[in-house]
Amino acid sequence: MAEDTLKYKVVLAGEGAVGKTTLINRFVTGGFSADYKATIGVQIFSKAVVLDGDKEVNLQIWDIAGQTLFRNLRTKFFQNASGALLVFDLTVPATLENLHTWIADIKNITNSIPFVLIGNKVDLTELKSISQDDVNAFIIQYFDDIRVHYNTSALTGVNVEQAFLELVKNMV
Secondary structure (H helix, E strand, O other): OOOOOEEEEEEEEOOOOOOHHHHHHHHHHOOOOOOOOOOOOEEEEEEEEEEOOOEEEEEEEEEEOOOHHHHHHHHHHOOOOOEEEEEEEOOOHHHHHOHHHHHHHHHHHOOOOOEEEEEEOOOOHHHOOOOHHHHHHHHHHHOOOOOOEEEEOOOOOOOHHHHHHHHHHHHO
């Protein structure tokens, strides 16, 4: 590893079963598994990426459990985060509505880190129940500093790498 390699901690935040773990697996390994296993506490992954052809960035990616019972623990996991991917499920409106608690917790622990908002499961078009207008209204209500939003699919890989790399560019 080069001496000037940049190192960043990234957290994925959002309700349980929105696809945080599958998004990470798609980004880190390029694979997908349909077997759902709830994250207990936190799982940590790593991946090195290269920006602008020459800038190596090592990411420590924290997959934070989404279940309410872990809320008291999760704030500790946000410490020293450099950026956050906020994930909701496009087929479950409550997962977008409940992101405001995650945002408040992250902002309470960190100093003005960049966020990227991700609407996951875009491949489930027949089940999609959150419109772009819903997302825009959420952004206006809860953010004065976010304008980056991606609809992703961990299943197909659509926009997964772009969302992670957008966050990395904003952190660097």
